[in-house]
Amino acid sequence: HLSDTGQITAVRAGGVGFFRVVLPAAIFAWLVVLATFVLNEKIAPQSTLAAKNFIQVAVMEKGLSLQINDVSYMDHKAGWLFAAESGQGSTFKNVKWWDFSRPEIVVLTTADEGIWEADGWKFINAKVYTMQNGSTIRVMTTPELDMQISRTPKDILSTTLRTPEEMSLQELQAFLDSPAAEERSEQYIRKIKGTYWIKIAAPFLSLIHI
Numbered sequence: 162h163l164s165d166t167g168q169i170t171a172v173r174a175g176g177v178g179f180f181r182v183v184l185p186a187a188i189f190a191w192l193v194v195l196a197t198f199v200l201n202e203k204i205a206p207q208s209t210l211a212a213k214n215f216i217q218v219a220v221m222e223k224g225l226s227l228q229i230n231d232v233s234y235m236d237h238k239a240g241w242l243f244a245a246e247s248g249q250g251s252t253f254k255n256v257k258w259w260d261f262s263r264p265e266i267v268v269l270t271t272a273d274e275g276i277w278e279a280d281g282w283k284f285i286n287a288k289v290y291t292m293q294n295g296s297t298i299r300v301m302t303t304p305e306l307d308m309q310i311s312r313t314p315k316d317i318l319s320t321t322l323r324t325p326e327e328m329s330l331q332e333l334q335a336f337l338d339s340p341a342a343e344e345r346s347e348q349y350i351r352k353i354k355g356t357y358w359i360k361i362a363a364p365f366l367s368l369i370h371i
Contacts (some may be wrong), residue, residue, distance in 0.1 A: 165339065170236070174255065178339060185327065186223055187231075188286070193364075194365060195364075196363045197363065197364035198364040199358055201363060201364065202329050202330060202360065203329070206328060206329055216238040216341070227257060229248070230245075230246065230247045231247075232244060232245040232247065232248040232253060232317065233245075233330075234312065234316070234317040234320065235335070235336070235339070236311075236312070237332075238334055239262060239311070240257045240261050240262030240263075241258065241259060241260045241262060242258070242261075242262065242309075242339055243256070243257075243258050243310065243312070243317060244256070244257045244258075244259075245257070245275060246308035248314065248317065248318055250314065251276060251278075251314050252274060252275070252276050252277075253314070254271075254273070254274060255271075255272075255273065256270075256271065256272045256275035256277075256284060257269065257270070257271050258270045258271075258273065258284075258308065258310065259339070261339065265293055266291065266292070266293050267289050267291075267292045267293075268290070268292070269290040269292065270287055270288070270289045270290075270306070271287065271288050271290075272284035272285055272287040272288070273285050273286040273308070274286070275308075277313060277314045278323065280306070281307060281309065282308040282309075282310045283305060283306070283307055283308070284305070284306040284308055285304070285305060286304060286306075287302070287303050287304075287305070288300065288302050288304040289303075289306070290300070290301075290302040291319075328356075329355065330360055330361070333360070334357070335352055335358060335359045336353060337353060337354070337357070
């Protein structure tokens with residue numbers, strides 16, 4: 162706008178250098194970039210997830226049992242990921258549990274059902290795959306397996322793994338680096354990667370606009 166009306170020319174004719182002219186706009190632009198990044202990374206994902214979880218928890222507290230498909234829950238600190246084809250109440254179908262807390266060793270446990278009982282989780286018709294450096298070194302099959310998973314169905318269903326739009330950059334990268342990413346379709350992984358780069362690029366669009 163300043164250029165269209167010749168104001169920049171007038172200011173420079175008055176002895177003001179180009180750097181001093183653009184400095185305020187540059188500072189403002191970078192402040193907008195920072196604010197946009199914080200909004201996209203911290204505020205928007207948290208608020209979207211909170212709204213969705215509020216509805217789920219409210220329904221569960223009423224004693225109702227909704228079936229939720231594509232259940233996923235990742236504990237970054239403990240180093241494990243729980244996934245199921247569907248979950249309703251205390252029963253989950255086609256369960257997978259990855260334990261990648263130990264360096265170079267990944268344990269994958271699959272089961273037809275995962276059932277929450279009073280004292281913990283029980284996997285029905287379970288198979289345990291122990292993998293090292295990408296190769297399976299041991300397989301164990303058992304009709305029932307007690308699992309030490311420190312989360313209840315309510316924890317998992319109310320805070321299931323976020324959609325790409327609800328995840329931060331750190332969570333997107335952690336998911337792409339986890340063994341669970343190998344189980345997802347190529348289309349879903351492309352969506353995750355696309356969202357990752359959009360979250361990085363979006364704040365800088367304000368520089369072009371300003």
